Amino acid sequence: MSELKIYNSYTRQKEVFKPITPGHVGMYVCGPTVSGESHLGHARPYITFDVIYRYLTHLGYKVRYVRNITDAGHFEEEGREAEDKISKKAVLEKLEPMELVQKYTNLFHWAMDQFNNIRPSIEPTATGHIVEQIEMIKKIIDEGYAYVVNGSVYFDVKKYAASHDYGKLSGRVMDELLETTRQLEGQDEKRDKADFALWKNAAPEHIMRWQSPWGVGFPGWHIECSAMSTKYLGPQFDIHGGGMDLQFPHHESEIAQSTICNHTAPVRYWIHNNMITINGRKMGKSYNNVIKLTEMFSGNHPLLDKAYSPMTIRFFILQTHYRSTLDFSNEALKAAEKGLKRLWEAYETLQKLLPEGTGEKPGDPQLDEKVKKLLLEMDEFMNDDFNTAKVLANMFELVPIINSVKDKHIPASALSQPTWDLFRRYFKLYLEDILGLKSEAQQEDGKLEGVIRLLIDIRKEAKARKDYATSDKIRQQLQELGILLKDEKDGSVTYTFA
RNA sequence: GGUUCGGUGGCCGAGUGGCUAGGCAGAGGUCUGCAAAACCUUUUACAGCGGUUCGAAUCCGCUCCGAACCUCCA
Numbered sequence: 305m306s307e308l309k310i311y312n313s314y315t316r317q318k319e320v321f322k323p324i325t326p327g328h329v330g331m332y333v334c335g336p337t338v339s340g341e342s343h344l345g346h347a348r349p350y351i352t353f354d355v356i357y358r359y360l361t362h363l364g365y366k367v368r369y370v371r372n373i374t375d376a377g378h379f380e381e382e383g384r385e386a387e388d389k390i391s392k393k394a395v396l397e398k399l400e401p402m403e404l405v406q407k408y409t410n411l412f413h414w415a416m417d418q419f420n421n422i423r424p425s426i427e428p429t430a431t432g433h434i435v436e437q438i439e440m441i442k443k444i445i446d447e448g449y450a451y452v453v454n455g456s457v458y459f460d461v462k463k464y465a466a467s468h469d470y471g472k473l474s475g476r477v478m479d480e481l482l483e484t485t486r487q488l489e490g491q492d493e494k495r496d497k498a499d500f501a502l503w504k505n506a507a508p509e510h511i512m513r514w515q516s517p518w519g520v521g522f523p524g525w526h527i528e529c530s531a532m533s534t535k536y537l538g539p540q541f542d543i544h545g546g547g548m549d550l551q552f553p554h555h556e557s558e559i560a561q562s563t564i565c566n567h568t569a570p571v572r573y574w575i576h577n578n579m580i581t582i583n584g585r586k587m588g589k590s591y592n593n594v595i596k597l598t599e600m601f602s603g604n605h606p607l608l609d610k611a612y613s614p615m616t617i618r619f620f621i622l623q624t625h626y627r628s629t630l631d632f633s634n635e636a637l638k639a640a641e642k643g644l645k646r647l648w649e650a651y652e653t654l655q656k657l658l659p660e661g662t663g664e665k666p667g668d669p670q671l672d673e674k675v676k677k678l679l680l681e682m683d684e685f686m687n688d689d690f691n692t693a694k695v696l697a698n699m700f701e702l703v704p705i706i707n708s709v710k711d712k713h714i715p716a717s718a719l720s721q722p723t724w725d726l727f728r729r730y731f732k733l734y735l736e737d738i739l740g741l742k743s744e745a746q747q748e749d750g751k752l753e754g755v756i757r758l759l760i761d762i763r764k765e766a767k768a769r770k771d772y773a774t775s776d777k778i779r780q781q782l783q784e785l786g787i788l789l790k791d792e793k794d795g796s797v798t799y800t801f802a
Numbered sequence: 803g804g805u806u807c808g809g810u811g812g813c814c815g816a817g818u819g820g821c822u823a824g825g826c827a828g829a830g831g832u833c834u835g836c837a838a839a840a841c842c843u844u845u846u847a848c849a850g851c852g853g854u855u856c857g858a859a860u861c862c863g864c865u866c867c868g869a870a871c872c873u874c875c876a
Contacts, residue, residue: 334876342876349876474871475806525874547876548807554875577876578807584868588875623825624815629808629869636814639826646825649839693816697824707840711833772835779837790839800839 311689313574329367330541332533337374338408343594345587352577352626354421369424375405376430415597418614420740430528434514437523437531441502449564453493455505455519461498474552526557539566548576582632609634619644622692650703659716668718679730760797
C-alpha cells in the first residue's frame with residue numbers, strides 16, 4: 305500500500321505524512337465562534353476533518369483531535385470600538401453572554417451529531433483558557449516581540465518579520481502587507497499597521513472581561529488557538545486544519561506567536577479546506593447569502609426548493625475534493641440525494657447478498673480482477689490527499705455489479721469468495737467507517753412493518769387473481785404515504801421510505 | 803490596487819502529458835399486467851489565442867472571465 309500524502313498549504317505541495325511521534329497524531333482544527341447559528345459553510349471543514357480523523361484512525365494512528373470553541377468573541381472591527389462580538393449580541397437578545405454561548409454551542413453540537421461527525425478528543429473553550437493565554441502573552445513580551453500600550457498588548461510583526469518568514473503561509477510579503485493593510489481609525493496605539501492584538505483593554509461597557517497584568521481586558525483573536533494547541537498538543541504538532549479564509553491573518557499570526565513563544569514552528573502540516581459558494585460567492589454573513597443548517601434540514605429558506613438531510617449534505621461535500629470550491633445549488637443537492645440513495649441501497653443489497661456457489665476460484669476472472677482493483681484503488685485515492693471524490697466514483701462503478709448479481713444477470717459465482725468478502729468489507733469500511741455515512745431510514749417500529757407486510761400480502765393475492773385495481777390502489781396509496789413498493793425479479797416485494 | 807487560486811459536456815464535479823472518471827438530467831432498449839427500481843447501450847467537454855511536444859484538459863506565454871484573502875468569517 306502507498307504512503308499517505310497530504311497537501312501542505314505551508315509548502316504548497318503534497319508531502320508524505322510522517323507523524324512526530326510514531327503511531328500518534330496531534331491534530332488541531334479551528335472550531336466555530338459560537339455567537340450565531342452554524343450555516344452550510346461550517347459543514348465543510350468539520351465534515352472534511354472528520355473524514356481525515358476517521359481515516360488516520362483507520363490507518364492505525366492514535367489521534368488526539370482538538371477542536372476549540374471560540375466563546376470569547378473577537379473585536380467587531382479592530383480599531384473601532386473594541387466591542388466584543390458576543391457581548392454585543394447578548395445585550396440585544398437580553399441574555400447573559402454565557403447563556404448565548406451555551407445556546408449556540410448546543411446547537412453546533414446538535415448539527416455535528418446530525419452529520420455523524422465524531423466528537424473531538426478535546427474541545428477546549430477560549431474562556432476556559434484565559435490563564436494560558438495570559439501566560440503566553442507574557443512570554444512573548446519577555447522575548448521582546450510584543451509591547452504594551454494603554455492596557456493593550458500588540459505583537460510586533462515588523463520585528464518578527466525581520467528574522468522570520470511572516471507571510472509564508474498566506475503568500476504575502478511584508479512590504480505589501482504594510483502598504484495594503486486597510487487604514488482604520490484609532491490605530492495610533494500600534495507601532496505598525498501590520499501588528500495584531502494579543503490582549504485588548506476593555507471599555508467599561510464590555511461585558512466579557514478578565515484581569516490581566518496589563519489591566520482589565522480580553523484576549524486577541526489569534527492567541528486562543530496558539531495557547532490551546534500548545535497546551536494539549538505540545539509546542540509542535542502534526543496537523544492544523546481550518547478553512548482557507550483563516551490562512552490570513554489568523555493562522556499566519558498563530559505561527560508567529562507560537563514560534564516566538566515555543567522556539568519552534570508549531571505545525572508540520574497545514575491543511576485548508578476550500579469554501580462553499582452560492583451563486584459563485586462565498587457563503588458568509590457579509591454577503592447576506594447564508595443558509596443555516598437548521599434551514600437546510602427543514603427546507604425553510606427562500607433559496608431552498610426542499611429540505612436536504614444531513615447525510616445528503618455530507619455526501620454532497622464528499623463528492624468534491626476538499627481543496628476545490630463547492631457550489632451550492634438545488635440541482636446539485638438533489639443529484640446528490642438521488643445518487644446517495646442509489647449507492648446506499650446497493651450497499652444494503654450487498655450486505656444481504658448471500659452468494660452461493662462461490663469458491664476460491666472466480667467464475668469470471670476478468671470481472672473478479674476489476675472488482676478487486678476498484679476496491680483496492682480506494683486506499684490509493686485516500687492516500688492521495690484524501691480524495692473522497694474518487695473513492696465515491698469507484699463505489700458507483702461497483703453498484704451495477706451488485707445490482708446485476710441481485711437480479712441474477714451475473715451469477716454470484718463470477719466472483720470468488722475472497723473477493724466477495726473484500727467487497728463487503730470495503731464497502732462497510734469506506735461508507736460507514738471512513739466517509740462516515742449512515743442510514744437515514746427512520747427507526748421502524750415493528751407494528752408498522754407488520755402492517756406493511758400485511759398490505760403486501762393482500763396485494764399479492766389481488767395480483768394473483770389479476771385484480772390490478774386493488775393491487776395498484778395499495779401501491780398508490782402507500783406511495784402517497786411515502787412508502788415505495790418494489791416488485792423484485794424473484795417475485796418478492798421490498799419497500800423503502802421515500 | 804496587491805497576493806493567491808480557478809475557468810471541464812444541460813447541471814454538479816474528478817482528472818497535472820498518452821489509458822471510458824463518477825453522479826444527476828436526456829435518448830434508445832431489456833425486464834414488468836402496469837409502474838417504480840434495476841440492468842444494457844448512448845448524445846453533449848475541457849474559456850479564447852499562440853507556443854513546447856510524436857502526443858496537452860493537463861506544461862509555458864498572452865487575453866478574457868470568476869473567486870478567495872488583504873476587515874469578522876469555515
